[in-house]
Amino acid sequence: MDEENTLSRKTVLRAALAAGVAAPVALIGGPALARTTAAGGQAPELTPSCHDGDEPTIEQTEGPYFKPNSPERTDLVTPGTQGTRLTVSGYVFGLACRPVNRALLDFWQADVNGAYDSVGYTFRGHQYTDAQGAFRLSTIVPGLYPGRTRHIHVKVQAPGRPVLTTQLYFPNEPRNNTDTIFDARLLMTVRDNGSAKEGAFDFVLDVPQGPTTSAPPSSAPPSSTPPGGTTWAAGTTYAAGARVTYGGQGYVCLQGHTAQPGWEPPSVPALWRAE
Structure with missing residues (x-):
């Protein structure tokens, strides 16, 4: 890693600290962090390169409980929710350890009893x-169910890039040793905060980054409007179920969102399905 890149990465994180988006829990080290923080308000130093081992964040199975159309929200806790409160926060980086703006993160997990909501969207968002x-997620520590250790599912996607599907794990869990899916590279760094817990994890996506780019531009073709069609347009707010055309192809919206350049329907299968 050359000096220019080193300085630019530090600059990115210093800017994040100044903007109030610093390392959420001031945790030092750990396999899940692509950056480290220092106590006392000092600027964070980076690990030798931006990764969680020696590769981008690894993929894992989606499992049987994923549901599309989750609501857009950062807080999965509602009045009366049982369980130990948990905040998970961190950053999404590309291969040059620069932040990825407007990356989509879709979380789902079990409740305190180890059950997934297959009817509604409890603990989904x-x-x-x-x-x-x-990013920052407010939730609870998920419960256990047969065959698995504690974990949180997540899909992460940079604008115009493929979806990363993976899982996050908790350190010092007895079942980590017997869960055949568990991978230590996906361990969060977790600490107690009173009666609650705080976790941190940085995702590193396989997104090439130049000197000033946060994510590559989309290579999707320019849009056109077939007769009678509604053309996809950046800046438009789409609800789940909305139908558009793009490049002569029809698409249906899977999750409500506000469109932006780089989120063209062919590029974002997490948001659009071709008809």
């Missing part, structure tokens, strides 16, 4: 990173 690549 999606959100987008901010300009510093930061």
